[in-house]
Amino acid sequence: MSEFSILDPEESYCMIDPAKMELYYSDNEPEYYNGPKNNMDKLRESITTINKSAKYDGPPTAESTLVNYSVIFGAEASIGSTASKLRNKPELEEHKCDSLDDDFSEKSAVSVPQSIHNKGIRRQGQDSVSSSYETIGEFVDISESQLKNLPANPAPKNALSYYKGVIRGGITNLNYMLHDKGFMKIVGVAPLEFDDLHPRVNLYNKRYNYKPKSRFLTQFKKIIWFTYRKNFIGLLNRKKFLEKEGINIEELNKDRKILTSDTGWGCMIRVAQMILARVFTHEKETEISKMKIHLDYVKQSHCMKIKDTISEMKPDEEETKREIIKLFLDNGVEKESPFGIQNFIEHSFSLLKKLPGDWYGVSSASNILQSLNNHYKPFANLEIIICNESGINEKVCYNKSMIECTCKKSTKKKEDEALMKGYDFVGDFYKDAKLEKKNSSICECQLFQAESPKYDKIAWGVKRDTEDGDIFDFDRKRSRLSDNKILQSRLWQKHLFIIVNVRIGFEAPEEHYFQVIKDLFDIPFCVGMMGGKKNKALYFVGYQDDRLLFLDPHYEQESISKCDFDDFSIESYSCFVPKTLDMRHLDTCLGVGFYVKTCDEFQDLKDKLKALKDEHKENNLVSIR
Amino acid sequence: MKDFKSQPLEKRKSDSKKVLKKFPTKVPIICYKDHNSVLPSLEKDKYLIPKSLKVLEFEQIIRKKISLGEKEALAFFVNEKLMPKKDSTMDEVYAQNKDEDGFLYIVYMEENISG
Numbered sequence: 234m235s236e237f238s239i240l241d242p243e244e245s246y247c248m249i250d251p252a253k254m255e256l257y258y259s260d261n262e263p264e265y266y267n268g269p270k271n272n273m274d275k276l277r278e279s280i281t282t283i284n285k286s287a288k289y290d291g292p293p294t295a296e297s298t299l300v301n302y303s304v305i306f307g308a309e310a311s312i313g314s315t316a317s318k319l320r321n322k323p324e325l326e327e328h329k330c331d332s333l334d335d336d337f338s339e340k341s342a343v344s345v346p347q348s349i350h351n352k353g354i355r356r357q358g359q360d361s362v363s364s365s366y367e368t369i370g371e372f373v374d375i376s377e378s379q380l381k382n383l384p385a386n387p388a389p390k391n392a393l394s395y396y397k398g399v400i401r402g403g404i405t406n407l408n409y410m411l412h413d414k415g416f417m418k419i420v421g422v423a424p425l426e427f428d429d430l431h432p433r434v435n436l437y438n439k440r441y442n443y444k445p446k447s448r449f450l451t452q453f454k455k456i457i458w459f460t461y462r463k464n465f466i467g468l469l470n471r472k473k474f475l476e477k478e479g480i481n482i483e484e485l486n487k488d489r490k491i492l493t494s495d496t497g498w499g500c501m502i503r504v505a506q507m508i509l510a511r512v513f514t515h516e517k518e519t520e521i522s523k524m525k526i527h528l529d530y531v532k533q534s535h536c537m538k539i540k541d542t543i544s545e546m547k548p549d550e551e552e553t554k555r556e557i558i559k560l561f562l563d564n565g566v567e568k569e570s571p572f573g574i575q576n577f578i579e580h581s582f583s584l585l586k587k588l589p590g591d592w593y594g595v596s597s598a599s600n601i602l603q604s605l606n607n608h609y610k611p612f613a614n615l616e617i618i619i620c621n622e623s624g625i626n627e628k629v630c631y632n633k634s635m636i637e638c639t640c641k642k643s644t645k646k647k648e649d650e651a652l653m654k655g656y657d658f659v660g661d662f663y664k665d666a667k668l669e670k671k672n673s674s675i676c677e678c679q680l681f682q683a684e685s686p687k688y689d690k691i692a693w694g695v696k697r698d699t700e701d702g703d704i705f706d707f708d709r710k711r712s713r714l715s716d717n718k719i720l721q722s723r724l725w726q727k728h729l730f731i732i733v734n735v736r737i738g739f740e741a742p743e744e745h746y747f748q749v750i751k752d753l754f755d756i757p758f759c760v761g762m763m764g765g766k767k768n769k770a771l772y773f774v775g776y777q778d779d780r781l782l783f784l785d786p787h788y789e790q791e792s793i794s795k796c797d798f799d800d801f802s803i804e805s806y807s808c809f810v811p812k813t814l815d816m817r818h819l820d821t822c823l824g825v826g827f828y829v830k831t832c833d834e835f836q837d838l839k840d841k842l843k844a845l846k847d848e849h850k851e852n853n854l855v856s857i858r
Numbered sequence: 859m860k861d862f863k864s865q866p867l868e869k870r871k872s873d874s875k876k877v878l879k880k881f882p883t884k885v886p887i888i889c890y891k892d893h894n895s896v897l898p899s900l901e902k903d904k905y906l907i908p909k910s911l912k913v914l915e916f917e918q919i920i921r922k923k924i925s926l927g928e929k930e931a932l933a934f935f936v937n938e939k940l941m942p943k944k945d946s947t948m949d950e951v952y953a954q955n956k957d958e959d960g961f962l963y964i965v966y967m968e969e970n971i972s973g
Contacts (some may be wrong), residue, residue: 486930496973501972593971593972594972596929619929621929621930621932622931622933639938734969737940738940739940743939743940769973770973820972822970851943853943
């Protein structure tokens with residue numbers, strides 16, 4: 234039973250004592266802890282209640298105790314939107330519905346006999362159980378129907394592993410919620426304090442004031458939150474994939490249990506998904522703003538009076554969020570949800586020979602993201618670049634995103650420059666220029682000498698006279714106008730998501746890096762950091778004083794079943810309680826993410842990183858070479 | 859590394875002195891992987907490194923020696939602290955961090971994992 238000490242005993246956590254089969258709370262309190270104190274009475278009370286309700290009249294056996302705990306946690310895990318569904322429909326049936334899909338081999342991951350699943354254990358003092366549960370909130374709700382008789386036969390082996398899974402998830406969530414409610418502390422972690430004493434917080438590169446609090450919270454809730462999920466389709470078990478890879482299914486499955494939940498091991502995968510989802514959010518915004526530019530263009534150039542409602546239309550934020558989440562859904566069809574856990578695990582198996590249940594680090598997880606992105610390309614222009622501890626390699630970035638080109642100006646005389654004013658570009662303008670990309674076709678375009686007020690530099694820009702109204706993005710430094718007619722340059726074509734793996738210490742983080750980490754968040758192109766505290770991956774999105782703001786994937790939720798894909802609730806993908814981590818408890822590995830769309834932005838990022846280097850000298854973290 | 863350090867201090871001291879005298883442009887380094895690391899070990903752990911070599915170049919040499927891909931994270935430590943920045947020379951690192959026996963001890967390891 235030792236596998237129940239899955240949670241770090243050095244921290245103050247609720248755990249199950251494997252010998253006694255009892256929940257207990259360990260309360261060693263490190264000196265440097267400065268978060269909220271435990272509400273010991275409440276905590277003890279709730280743990281005693283759970284222990285009490287797991288006891289039963291008959292002689293205690295490990296199996297019956299397991300079943301009892303899992304009934305409790307099974308109910309506990311069904312808070313929120315999935316609660317009612319779960320109660321009416323046993324999880325098992327839902328699972329069967331999933332595995333009917335042709336895509337998956339038929340071997341069902343969990344096969345718990347219905348007779349046992351539905352039987353609970355009679356306990357003493359039922360009334361006191363339900364009433365005291367109310368004191369710790371809505372999260373445990375034991376209904377009468379769940380308190381039935383003891384199972385007649387001992388549960389079979391696979392049923393036990395199923396129950397163990399439920400308990401593992403239950404403890405994870407219990408820890409999460411006891412912490413949320415302030416009953417329990419987790420070393421280094423505290424809910425965000427946002428008041429007179431701590432008036433400011435930085436989310437990405439934006440600073441928010443606690444008056445009004447809501448402005449920050451609205452933005453925080455917009456961030457897509459991925460957590461552990463359970464009851465998804467068994468991992469590494471899709472016929473199509475196994476056949477393609479030439480894997481002998483029987484041999485592969487000989488010594489393993491097919492996992493249908495990532496609780497206890499998938500946190501880095503979830504963190505990787507979160508940072509990529511952030512990048513996708515930016516991609517969507519870019520798409521929308523391009524559409525706007527195009528509409529403006531059509532309006533101006535054709536002197537059309539398009540109704541303002543079109544040019545000022547705001548896309549439905551919820552819908553955009555749902556579209557992004559869809560790309561990450563577990564259980565999804567391979568191509569529609571390329572970043573779901575099934576795909577992730579399969580790519581990781583092919584690439585790194587990792588099996589479901591293996592842990593990931595920042596760079597292994599980001600390598601899988603890159604491989605998935607190269608394979609499925611949900612956004613045609615997005616390219617992921619991974620840099621190791623030696624910093625961002627400028628050349629690699631340019632090679633990935635730039636293409637040599639020449640542009641011939643037409644002999645036609647200059648057009649009215651007023652046309653371009655809508656785009657923040659002013660200067661000479663030629664209508665029928667031709668752009669020739671290296672190894673690519675010639676395209677008709679409009680060429681103008683442009684000025685970008687933001688950077689106060691003169692540049693060459695080209696506008697293609699096509700439907701999508703793209704603005705071409707030249708590398709100014711490389712632009713040469715050879716004979717007044719031909720422009721030679723490099724064209725920036727990609728949006729880059731750059732992940733830089735850095736190390737901030739041997740076992741503990743070195744304190745002189747704290748300021749640099751905060752400064753990195755202030756760079757407008759930063760999309761957050763993948764990292765964590767010891768053994769636990771977290772997605773960092775901002776900071777307050779010497780604490781980092783994060784989204785925590787260590788919370789188990791029901792996976793979205795395939796039947797509900799068209800109309801699932803996105804509520805479970807928003808985190809409502811912002812938490813912070815004392816930087817002294819940071820894990821020493823960090824993956825810093827940057828997202829740049831244009832040549833100018835990349836130049837700007839380089840400038841900002843160089844400025845950081847000048848400021849922090851040898852303590853600098855992300856270098857550029 | 860244990861094997862090396864288990865030699866008497868006096869012997870190590872005289873070894874390093876000898877080497878430094880014989881190769882004035884190089885520094886003696888002992889490089890090995892952390893005992894918890896799952897990375898491949900180096901075939902040899904004693905190295906003579908040109909003083910002018912940059913930290914970055916040294917790291918790339920080791921990376922090659924243990925055949926680790928560019929994308930995988932690799933971290934170096936001296937005296938349980940991060941290796942100084944990439945553009946310092948090995949001579950500088952040596953001068954600041956050498957052991958009392960006259961050798962510079964460098965440990966490498968992979969990234970941390972979490973679940």
